[in-house]
Amino acid sequence: MRLTSKGRYAVTAMLDIAIHQPQGAVSLSDIAARQCISLSYLEQIFTRLRRAKLVKSVRGPGGGYLIGAPLSEISVQRIVEAMNEDLDARQCHGSEDCHEGKVCLSHALWDDLSAMIAGFLSNITLANLLEKRHLATSGLNQQISVAQILRR
Numbered sequence: 001m002r003l004t005s006k007g008r009y010a011v012t013a014m015l016d017i018a019i020h021q022p023q024g025a026v027s028l029s030d031i032a033a034r035q036c037i038s039l040s041y042l043e044q045i046f047t048r049l050r051r052a053k054l055v056k057s058v059r060g061p062g063g064g065y066l067i068g069a070p071l072s073e074i075s076v077q078r079i080v081e082a083m084n085e086d087l088d089a090r091q092c093h094g095s096e097d098c099h100e101g102k103v104c105l106s107h108a109l110w111d112d113l114s115a116m117i118a119g120f121l122s123n124i125t126l127a128n129l130l131e132k133r134h135l136a137t138s139g140l141n142q143q144i145s146v147a148q149i150l151r152r
Contacts (some may be wrong), residue, residue: 007085008036010045014079017055017065018126019133025057025064041125045083071130077121087121089113 012035017026028046032039045063049055056068068076080087089110 003080003085003087004083006041007083008079009035009041010049010079010083011076012036013045014049014054014067014074014126015129015133016061017067018130021066024062027064031062038047048082048084052078054079054082058065060072067126071127072125074126075122076124076129080121087114087117089117119138119148 009084013031016031016035020030028039028042031037032042046055050057050068053068054074057063057065061125
């Protein structure tokens with residue numbers, strides 16, 4: 001079980017598009033600059049995201065990428081799966097032959113953990129993440145406003 005940088009960057013890039021797409025298609029070079037991700041690495045990621053229909057490309061001047069489905073329908077789990085990430089905590093990946101062809105003593109633990117991770121990531125959508133970001137930004141703006149008032 002391991003979430004690689006490819007999975008993390010895919011989620012980050014999808015959020016970047018979700019934030020900036022109201023102004024139009026988002027270019028990979030803009031994402032790369034804002035998120036400090038290699039452009040060539042993003043190209044690999046977007047090949048998979050496009051294949052999974054999580055993004056759609058727009059060609060021509062002002063081209064780039066748009067989110068391919070409603071934000072409330074794109075879970076973090078879908079994004080991670082598009083990257084072929086393996087978040088299964090079981091050594092046997094469910095085949096139940098983890099200890100010399102038999103189920104290991106801790107199989108149920110890792111089975112439950114895998115189910116919890118999948119359930120957790122399936123229940124978090126891009127819409128949820130944007131809402132959390134909005135709330136955090138609103139809170140920050142409120143803190144700044146209070147600080148400005150106190151300085152007067």
